[in-house]
Amino acid sequence: MVMARHWYSSAPVVDGLPLLDEPGFWAAHLVDLGEEVPPEAFGVDAADAGAMLERLHDKSAWPTFTVPLEGGFSIVVHYNSGEEYTSTDYFLLSPGSADAVLASTDQDRIGPGPCWPELAAVRHAPDGAEGVADPHARLLLLLPVLGDSVIPAEAVDLVSAALLAYGAPKDCEALARRLLVGHPMWGAQPWSFDEDGRSWICDGNHSCRQTPIGDHLPLRCGLGGGRGGLFATPHWRRHHGLRAEAAQRLAVAAQDLPLALTAGWRRQQAERAGSRPPNRPPPSTPTRPSAST
Template sequence: MNVPVHIPEYFEDCELVAAEGLARDPAFWLAHVLLTMGDPGEQASRYGVDEAAYQDMVERLGDAGQPWPVLRVPFGGGHTAYAVYANFEDQSDVEFFVRHPAWGRLGHLGQCGADGAGPGLPWAELVHLAGSAEEGAEGLSDASQRLLLLLPMLGEADLPGEALGTVAGALSRCGISPDAVGELAAALLGDPDPAHDPRWTVTGGNPIAVCSSRYSPRQLPLALGITAPQSQALADALTGSQTHRQARRPGSA
């Protein structure tokens, strides 16, 4: 059953459907990372995924005649990150953004496709979002699935040493062959280039980090135009910093 998803600030003339059910299929995860970060023409069997199932998934995700699949990652404070497979007749993209129902706008992370834009997340935010599911909220709750869904938005000059193992573990838990996850994770993360890879800094009066890449929507603070309390709430939800501030408050345990 296709459950409609309504995003008031998104395209008015497109039909969106919840697609979290695809997350049970390893073919989806292989298609997702190869369509957004790799070569979708690779042989699926090398990753332990059935070739026919993989090709069917690629066709479904890019079918302009079907409602657009939407996968959601709910996180702290009522925020949600979205991945939308936006399939126009002449172009297909995967669009990533965050939303809060009180904003009246979207916060764009980036997109993968002909008009690619990004990165949209540093490593620390990606890992925090993966592990901060909102109980009872609609969308993905599994940390590995949440990490892989948002992985195409990662861009970071100084990835920590555990990044490769974290991504490889997520791939394995999502059904990719354990014999191939190390190689695939390395290919997805790429070779580090500290001189040119994006850096993230908090500057000025906005608590949300901005990105040094000129291709990133986050050259400006995410969801620019929301109120100062909303920006602080989003920064806290992206990083978990509220917990740390409370812990350091005078008189706290």
């Protein structure tokens, strides 16, 4: 059973932030996604990866990581070594309201947590926020709870870039594809967009995202939807069943919503746009991005 977050206050929790730059961390943190993948694929040796795995599973020191979002919201990642085996719990923290479980690798296997658009949008931290701020680290830290059957080519590029930033060999594209197939506890799942709740929905057997997260948390928490320019993207409209007219209404509404993901998504769109003039729209008939696994 997933441990309620307030119980962690009496657990041997330690700040995990210093671990992110240590050898073997990412090979250990992503081990469940890459079964039979040697640590050398991450650019580290087996001894470093094994030593880090022991630290992450240390019953006397449970690492925790905070991924700050806009508006005071955050995602907190807790390693929990209080049972026979170590599990990882992912919580969405909301100012002034109850914390919510996004995903957990506990025996209850709750997941997936985010879909790809949500994960891509939280890569960038708010200015001056404390916690995990590096975009590559934020992406890789939350990658274990991704579970999306629609993975665009940009996802492979972003994960590859993140792996390279932390020492993986240049030819790490195959590893990136492997890491994007979803945690073995729940795998890749289809998502749809609930127009009324303005939230992404996943009906997987182990998902806690079967109802709009906005029903339980303020919409501005970010994981409730409202990604501005994303709604007008033909690829995501097509694959998630969103009509063009409804997408346009949501895009307009999103301009006035202080959502946690909005700023991150806009930064991502700006990166994509490159030198394109700000008033020039993207191509009206883009090719369908894909990533074979």
